[in-house]
Amino acid sequence: MKSALVLGARRELGTVAVVAGLCGAYAGALLVASDVLKVNSDQAGDISAVGVVLGVVASVFIAVAVYVSAVVIVNGVDTVIAGRLRQIALLRLLGADAGSLRGAVVRGTTGVAAAGVTGGVLTGVLVGDLTRVVLVHADRLPDGDYPVIPVLVGPAAVVVTIAAAGASWVGSRAVLRATPAEALSGASVPSPEPPRSSSLRRRLAAGLVGTGALVLGGAAALGESGTALGFLAAAAGAMVSGTGLLVGARLVVPRLVAWTSRLLGSDPPSTVAARNAVRDPGRTTRSTMGLVIGVTLVTTFAAGFAALRSSADSWDGMTAGQAAQTDDILRHTSTVMICLVVVSSVIAAVGFVSTMSLGVIHRTREIGLLRALGFTAGQVRTMITKESVALSATAVVFGMALGLAYGALGAQALVGFRTDGFVWGVPGPMLVGVAVAGVLLVLAASWVPSSRAVAVSPVVALRADG
Amino acid sequence: MCAGAGVPSVEGMDSLLSFHAVRKVYGDGPGAVRALDGVTVTVPRGGFTAVMGPSGSGKSTFMNVAAGLDDVSAGEVHLAGRPLHQLDDRARTVLRREQVGFVFQSFNLVPTLDVLENVLLPFELAARRLSTEERAWVDHLIEVLGLADRVGHRPGELSGGQQQRVAIARALAARPAVVLADEPTGNLDTRSSREVLGLLRTAAREYGQTIVMVSHDPVAASYADRVLVLADGRLVGDHDAMTPQQIAELLISFEEGAA
Numbered sequence: 001m002k003s004a005l006v007l008g009a010r011r012e013l014g015t016v017a018v019v020a021g022l023c024g025a026y027a028g029a030l031l032v033a034s035d036v037l038k039v040n041s042d043q044a045g046d047i048s049a050v051g052v053v054l055g056v057v058a059s060v061f062i063a064v065a066v067y068v069s070a071v072v073i074v075n076g077v078d079t080v081i082a083g084r085l086r087q088i089a090l091l092r093l094l095g096a097d098a099g100s101l102r103g104a105v106v107r108g109t110t111g112v113a114a115a116g117v118t119g120g121v122l123t124g125v126l127v128g129d130l131t132r133v134v135l136v137h138a139d140r141l142p143d144g145d146y147p148v149i150p151v152l153v154g155p156a157a158v159v160v161t162i163a164a165a166g167a168s169w170v171g172s173r174a175v176l177r178a179t180p181a182e183a184l185s186g187a188s189v190p191s192p193e194p195p196r197s198s199s200l201r202r203r204l205a206a207g208l209v210g211t212g213a214l215v216l217g218g219a220a221a222l223g224e225s226g227t228a229l230g231f232l233a234a235a236a237g238a239m240v241s242g243t244g245l246l247v248g249a250r251l252v253v254p255r256l257v258a259w260t261s262r263l264l265g266s267d268p269p270s271t272v273a274a275r276n277a278v279r280d281p282g283r284t285t286r287s288t289m290g291l292v293i294g295v296t297l298v299t300t301f302a303a304g305f306a307a308l309r310s311s312a313d314s315w316d317g318m319t320a321g322q323a324a325q326t327d328d329i330l331r332h333t334s335t336v337m338i339c340l341v342v343v344s345s346v347i348a349a350v351g352f353v354s355t356m357s358l359g360v361i362h363r364t365r366e367i368g369l370l371r372a373l374g375f376t377a378g379q380v381r382t383m384i385t386k387e388s389v390a391l392s393a394t395a396v397v398f399g400m401a402l403g404l405a406y407g408a409l410g411a412q413a414l415v416g417f418r419t420d421g422f423v424w425g426v427p428g429p430m431l432v433g434v435a436v437a438g439v440l441l442v443l444a445a446s447w448v449p450s451s452r453a454v455a456v457s458p459v460v461a462l463r464a465d466g
Numbered sequence: 467m468c469a470g471a472g473v474p475s476v477e478g479m480d481s482l483l484s485f486h487a488v489r490k491v492y493g494d495g496p497g498a499v500r501a502l503d504g505v506t507v508t509v510p511r512g513g514f515t516a517v518m519g520p521s522g523s524g525k526s527t528f529m530n531v532a533a534g535l536d537d538v539s540a541g542e543v544h545l546a547g548r549p550l551h552q553l554d555d556r557a558r559t560v561l562r563r564e565q566v567g568f569v570f571q572s573f574n575l576v577p578t579l580d581v582l583e584n585v586l587l588p589f590e591l592a593a594r595r596l597s598t599e600e601r602a603w604v605d606h607l608i609e610v611l612g613l614a615d616r617v618g619h620r621p622g623e624l625s626g627g628q629q630q631r632v633a634i635a636r637a638l639a640a641r642p643a644v645v646l647a648d649e650p651t652g653n654l655d656t657r658s659s660r661e662v663l664g665l666l667r668t669a670a671r672e673y674g675q676t677i678v679m680v681s682h683d684p685v686a687a688s689y690a691d692r693v694l695v696l697a698d699g700r701l702v703g704d705h706d707a708m709t710p711q712q713i714a715e716l717l718i719s720f721e722e723g724a725a
Contacts, residue, residue: 268590275578365573372535372570374563374591376556459530462570 015354020116028124031150070167072351075286077171083362093180113164205248212241223416234413261390273386291395294345299403305334306425307411360449368461377454384450396438483509488541501527503699514670516690524699534558567637567645571652574633575621582617588640627658647679684713
């Protein structure tokens, strides 16, 4: 009951269930696929480390999805609680202690996440198994001794649930800030969060990004010599610099978003939208970085394979048939890889839509004030859409830039020695696809909340609790 | 929605805000609430009018209808020569933007805008550049209201009284036809209350600003030049300036009369 009072309606936790479910389904399907590949390679008599490699690859992809899910859940919980600080303060006034309220939030969120992930994993495994059975039946896959339920499914579900619990712990920090006195005071404008020291974060981020960039540069140079070391170095460099970007995101992303939103105009709806986009730097960073990770992954693979294909095009000593075959293999692998990483983008997108909607609901009263002061319904819609544009455009552009760089560097490290100069490629159709997805996301994230916002009469909105 | 469409206001040119047989009903059937039940009243240009009444008397509905924030169920409302009851949401919004200044009980300011931006919001919304004279007026208001060293602050960094003064500055800045104040002192301590009421009276007397204030506080209403009393959605009193004691007695007599 406490969790219901702090977190409110089930709809507000719906995102957690959906995200955990998606993550679970992804893990389930990926593990089934990896088992199929492993059994096949075993049957083919490969004694090599294919199984191990597949396991590692699947784990990395699942880990990325879990990470993105955790970021989304932190944001979801944080947003819900930000909108309920008054009610939490009232509970504190009536005698609840902050620790137990926070515990209730964590338990509630974890329960929902556990239910979501269980459903997701079962669905994922079921779909994976059915696909396999159909493929075997159609002779597209050899018959074999495939496990129905992959061994790692259980641990994967547990990992997702633990990540959700941790995320809700991080996201519920604000519960501790609500003081009982706030329930009594008439101050309805929340006092600003005290700035936290960020010099350690700045140094750590700069160090990681710098080191990662150096390693990536070295990897690109190694690529010219044709050792396998180059690609491993590129992977390590990408991981180190990527971690650095995640650590430092909070310092950079709000500024990028502020800069983007300045391009949207300077009339009142744009001004208020721009301020709202960076109102809470933490939340801004999280909802943007989820998308950045997704877009970066998709673009990295798309750009990497585009670079490989354009490089392969110029390789000597291949017959026309061989060249066509190589291109075909690269194209298919590219598609498969992009399908594998696109799930993280979907999870981030779900989180983005949810954060935008909740943010607008919590601003009901503020929107009522704006309407009373003379914002037309259209201006309120514009304001919400522009806020969504500022955040998602920043994420898409930032993610694309990162992905193009990572993809090209990875390809250069892998096959630099086969081509003169730097290997790079621009996956045109994919970039257009990502941009279109970005536009759709903006519409999805702003249409529903803005319709709801303008449907409420200013009188009712001004009376809203908050 | 209303008969007599297109007929100009029956009231004289000096009537800034006029209600004619206004009814506002919430809900329907036996549970319907008549928040306003046949209210006819005219507020002329200039002056400070207080609208009094116990809780549930229809004060807030009066103000929402006067501001075009709420539709009427029947009757006519004219604001600054325009028939509010015939305008759609957009036209009412624009009229509000141009002719009405607001001071609410709480949550008056846009939290993401600083003090100066909040004060200038009406100009921004009307996409109007400030003339030199308007700029001087805004500077004067900010100075008089003691906000000069706060212009760059966000509302969250101000006390309740300061926030209310910013709201008053915003309401007066664009020189609207009318300033509507809804329980403007409801959340303030005694000293800040007196200050805010004094400011409103000064605005009415010295700047000729028309002000309509809704309140249930006899002390607040005693600052006004005219006191309207609502009870159960009807206008039951229309008085010149009164002392707090007189107003309190008047209110008590209505409460007892109803009992």
